[in-house]
Amino acid sequence: MKTLIQLSFPVLLCLPYVLLGQKLDLRDEQIVVNRKEGKVILPYTLEDGSIRYEFHTELYYSNDSGRTFQGPLKEVRGHIGRRVLAGDKRIIWYYEKEAPDFDGKNIQFKIKARYEPSVLNLKNEGAALYSLVVPGLGNPKVRYYKWWKWKYRWVVTTLLAYGAAGAAIWQYNAAKASYDDYLQATRPDQAASLYDQANQQLLLASGLAVVSAAIWGGDVARVFFRGLRNRVDKHHLKKLNEKMDIEAGIVPQATYQRQFVPALRLTFRF
Numbered sequence: 001m002k003t004l005i006q007l008s009f010p011v012l013l014c015l016p017y018v019l020l021g022q023k024l025d026l027r028d029e030q031i032v033v034n035r036k037e038g039k040v041i042l043p044y045t046l047e048d049g050s051i052r053y054e055f056h057t058e059l060y061y062s063n064d065s066g067r068t069f070q071g072p073l074k075e076v077r078g079h080i081g082r083r084v085l086a087g088d089k090r091i092i093w094y095y096e097k098e099a100p101d102f103d104g105k106n107i108q109f110k111i112k113a114r115y116e117p118s119v120l121n122l123k124n125e126g127a128a129l130y131s132l133v134v135p136g137l138g139n140p141k142v143r144y145y146k147w148w149k150w151k152y153r154w155v156v157t158t159l160l161a162y163g164a165a166g167a168a169i170w171q172y173n174a175a176k177a178s179y180d181d182y183l184q185a186t187r188p189d190q191a192a193s194l195y196d197q198a199n200q201q202l203l204l205a206s207g208l209a210v211v212s213a214a215i216w217g218g219d220v221a222r223v224f225f226r227g228l229r230n231r232v233d234k235h236h237l238k239k240l241n242e243k244m245d246i247e248a249g250i251v252p253q254a255t256y257q258r259q260f261v262p263a264l265r266l267t268f269r270f
Helices: 125-133 154-184 188-248
Strands: 002-006 008-013 023-025 030-034 039-047 053-062 076-078 081-084 087-093 108-117 263-267
Touching: 039 108, 053 087, 076 188, 081 188, 087 188, 125 188, 154 188
Parallel strands: none
Antiparallel strands: 002 030, 008 263, 023 039, 030 039, 039 087, 053 081, 053 108, 076 087, 108 263
């Protein structure tokens, strides 16, 4: 027999810092305690702002009104663990397997979550076209940079590729000018010197052109393969969350809402 327990408030939301546009939305639902199967079902909804997040969630409980918490709990199913996406969520805790002395008195639950931007915000291998037009430009489309000061470090690739190409053009023009001077030289020693100089400048121009092409082409290749990896990772992530949906008794959704919550606490009594 299922015992229905009404969720009692207040609900405490503890954020290490606030990101604008993100919120916690606890649905007006009941927590279900199935004594026959020895489990507790905790439903919740998480939303976020303009980008999607992935969360590593953990469940804790307290039987002394929140003075101390035990966990993270291990006998859990549903939307718990690594890489949880957004939407209507449920955690199922099989308390009889983990806490046989669980009596339901003075109980509080706490869900902690570490988060990071999701791969779902990134582009796939098509982002290589950005780097094909401007070297380096595709990088921020397929990866996240961990430190804010490196947000525009892809510009370094642009400067190196364009710098090498520009230097190659300059050396080529210098070689052409030296060759023209060689053709107009009147003394054999001067002609030989100008000819050698033109050859050296042309060789340097060729080397710089190769360097520029290597930087540019290498960036295009890196972006392409990183984007391909993103495509595979997105597929894996969606399948993982569909599995969580099934474990939680929710029909897998074609699209996922967005979520954010580093920590929330649900307080109720049996």
